[in-house]
Amino acid sequence: MKPSRSEYLPVRGLRYHVRHWGREDAPKLFMLHGWMDVAASFQFVVDCLQQDWHVIAPDWRGYGLSQRSGSDSYWFADYLGDLDAILDHYAPGAPVNLLGHSMGGNVACMYAGVRPERIARLINLEGFGMPPTKPQQAPGRYAQWLDGLRQPPAMRSYAGPAEVMARLQKTNPRLTEERAAFLAQHWAAPNAAGRWEILGDPAHKLISPVLYHVDEAQACWEEIVAPVLWVEAADTDIWRWLGSKERARPEIDRRIATIAHVTTASIPDASHMLHHDQPQLLAECIEAFLLPH
Template sequence: MIPSRSEFLPIRGLRTHVRHWGRVGAPKIFMQHGWMDVSASFQFVVDCLRQDWHVIAFDWRGFGLSERSSADTYWFPDYLADLEAVLDHYAPGEAVNLLGHSMGGNIVSLYAGIRPARIARLVNLEGFGLPATRPEQAPGRYAKWLDELRTRPEMRGYASLDEVAARLQKTNPRLPGERAAFLAGHWSALDADGQWRILGDPAHKMTGPLLYHADEVLACWRRIAAPVLWIEAEETEMWRWMGPKEEARAEIDRRRAHLAEVTARMMPGAGHMLHHDQPELLARMIEAFLDGAEVPG
């Protein structure tokens, strides 16, 4: 494995963990993980990159080794502000190569439309967005949020790292044992009770009080000026929240059509965690795209 090194930055009042691979001074790629994931999740892709890169990935607030918020709710705009602070620190005034997976894909795509001049090339890995909502859903959503504030969620404990690895493989049966073992050591930590617990604030599991406004998101997507590489996994089930598969396919295609310059590819032999399932192919796709060459697939 290519070794990584950790750095901690004060970002908007929270101690934020940043992971680096490669040579400082090499061309940069910023990689942002998804919900209940960590920056180390990109290790397998980094190992497969063939060119000289400086890969920078940080743990979102309340995930991995980054500090948890003292507030009882995580607000999505904070992710955008944290991302901008990190980019300003490591690439001031530069247009950057930016990649995000799942929740991270949603965040980086929003940011690319909000700050189009900051992005050279954008890679979205299954960052489709959330289900569209209707105004009449607001009272119920607020009520659910208030109800959940009364009983805070907890993270389950595991007796060993082997149990954590088994949990990862249960969620993703394609995950080889050695990769599961590596991820388990970064995805969890031993607590004072001798239990291994996932490095994610349980507050992330709570329902957010605000509705998801797809029209506002797509307004941001339409302002993205950078070329976009859009990668889906053939065996993903992320479409299920949109309804029957035919309806989901139509909605995903409708959203993608708002991107001005997009290269769409389907990843064979992979589920939603495609950076774990097919890291070599994903690395080839990323490097071809960043080079302006034909993207395989």
Template sequence: MKTSRSEFISIRGARTHVRHWGREGAPILFMVHGWMDVAASFQFVVDELAGDWHVIAPDWRGFGLSDYTQSDTYWFPDYLADLDAMLLHYSPDAPVDLLGHSMGANIAGLYAGVRPERIARFINLEGFGMMATRPEQAPGRYARWLDELRQPPQMRSYPDLQAVAARLQKTNPRLPDERAAFLAQHWATQNEAGEWDIMGDPQHKRVNPILYQVEEVMACWQRITAPVLWVEADDINMWDWLGPKETARPEIERRLGFLKDVRCELLRDAGHMLHHDQPAALARLIEAFLR
């Protein structure tokens, strides 16, 4: 494995953990992880990169070794502001190549449209967005959120790292034992009772009170000027959050139409965690696009 190094910086008042691979001074490739994930998750694809890169990957607030928020809910505007501050910190004068997975890709896609001059090229790994919502859903969503605030959310603890690895493999059956063992040690921390807790704020389990406004997102996508590499897995599970395949697939194609310069790739024998399932093939796609 390529050696990584950790750094802690202050981002908008939060102690933020950032992982680095590669040579300082090399071209920057900024990577942002998805929901209930951590920066170390990119280790396998970084190992397969052949070029001279300085890969920078933060733990989002509320995940990994970064601070948790002091409020009851995590908001996308906070993530956008955090990303803006981090890119200003590491590359104040030049646009960067930005890669995002899942939730991270959704944040990065918004950012690439809000600050198009800051992004040179954008790689979207399964960042489809969410199901469109309707205004009449708002009362029920707010009520559910208020109900959930009455009961503090909890994360399950695990007896040892082997159990954490088994949990990761339950979610992703393709994950080999050695990769699961590596991820487990970055995904969980030991508590005072000797058990292992997932390094994610339990507040993430609450429903977001703000409805997903797909046309607002598309307005941002339409302003992206960077070339976009869009990568999907062939064993896709987007239907879990976008609805039935017969309606979700046409909706994805509609959304792709808002991107001015997009190249679409399908990664074989991979699921949603495609950077774990096919890191070598993914690294080849990334570097071919960045060249």
């Protein structure tokens, strides 16, 4: 495995953990993890990259080794604000290569439309966006959020790393023993009682009271000027959030079509966690998109 190093950075009032791989003077590639994940999750892809890269991957607020917000909810706009500050710190004024997985892909796409001049090339790994909503859902959504505040969520604990590994492999049966063992050490840690807990703020499990507006997201996507590589896993089921597969595929294609300069790719024999399942194929896909430019 390629060695990584940790850095702690003040970002908008929180202590952020940022993981680095590669030489400081190598071309920069920023990687953004998804919901209930951590920056170390990209280790396997980084190991497969052939070019020398300085990979910079933060743990989002409330995940991994980054500080928790202490609030009742994590507003999506906060991720945009944090990313803006991180890019200003590591690449002030320079367009960057940006990759995001799942929630990180959604953040990356939104940001690339809001700050188009900051992105050189964008790679979206399974960042499809959330289901459409209607204004009529707002009262029920706020009520559901308020009900959640009365009984704050908690993270399940595990007896040790072996149970954490089993949990990871239950979610993704393709995960090998070796990779599960590595991820378990970064995805969870022992608490004061000796039980292992996921390194994520339980508040992330609260439903957001703010409805997802597809038209607003698309308005941002339409402003992206950088070339975009949209990567899906051949065996993903993440589309289920958008309904049946027959319904989801046209909706996903419609969203992709709002991006001006987009290339699509599919990674075979991979699930939503494609960076765990097929890191070699994904690394080849990433570098084929980035290297000629």
